[in-house]
Amino acid sequence: MARYTSDGFVLLLGQQQSRTPLPWKVVEEVPDVLRGRSLVLIGMTYSTDAVDGTLDAHLKAFLTRATAGWVAVVLEPAGVVEIDRARPARVRLSPNW
Numbered sequence: 001m002a003r004y005t006s007d008g009f010v011l012l013l014g015q016q017q018s019r020t021p022l023p024w025k026v027v028e029e030v031p032d033v034l035r036g037r038s039l040v041l042i043g044m045t046y047s048t049d050a051v052d053g054t055l056d057a058h059l060k061a062f063l064t065r066a067t068a069g070w071v072a073v074v075l076e077p078a079g080v081v082e083i084d085r086a087r088p089a090r091v092r093l094s095p096n097w
Contacts, residue, residue, distance in 0.1 A: 001074055011070050026062045027071065031080060031097050033058045039090035042083075044068040055091055 002010040008023040033055065034040055043054025048064045050057035056068035072091045075081045080097060084090045 009074070011067065011074075013065070013067070013070065020063070020065055020067060022059075022063065022067065022071065026059060027075070029058065030055070030071070030075060031093055034081065034091065034093035035097075037092070039084055039092050042068045042072055042089045042091055 002012045002019065004010075005021075008021055008025075008027065011020040011022065012018065013020050041051065041054045041056075043051045043056040044066045045051070045056060046066045048060070050060040054068065055072060056066070059067050059071060069089065072081055072083050072089075076083050079094050081091045082094050084092070
């Protein structure tokens with residue numbers, strides 16, 4: 001994570017550390033996407049397409065970059081999600097949410 005702004009946060013991705021801004025709206029909707037579901041595939045693909053029902057699909061509706069794994073890793077220490085790192089990686093809403 002590069003920084004937080006009033007609009008969202010910025011990730012630096014890849015060797016080139018490409019600036020990837022994520023609006024707060026996208027991040028704030030993640031609990032609603034996960035609520036009532038058990039483990040949800042993170043489903044990050046390096047394509048503009050995404051598999052329906054994955055965290056990747058939710059994020060790609062706003063930004064066509066592979067960010068789902070990175071977003072999950074940022075939300076985990078914040079207590080929003082729990083990550084099952086067994087392959088394929090999955091995520092679920094933390095019981096505290």
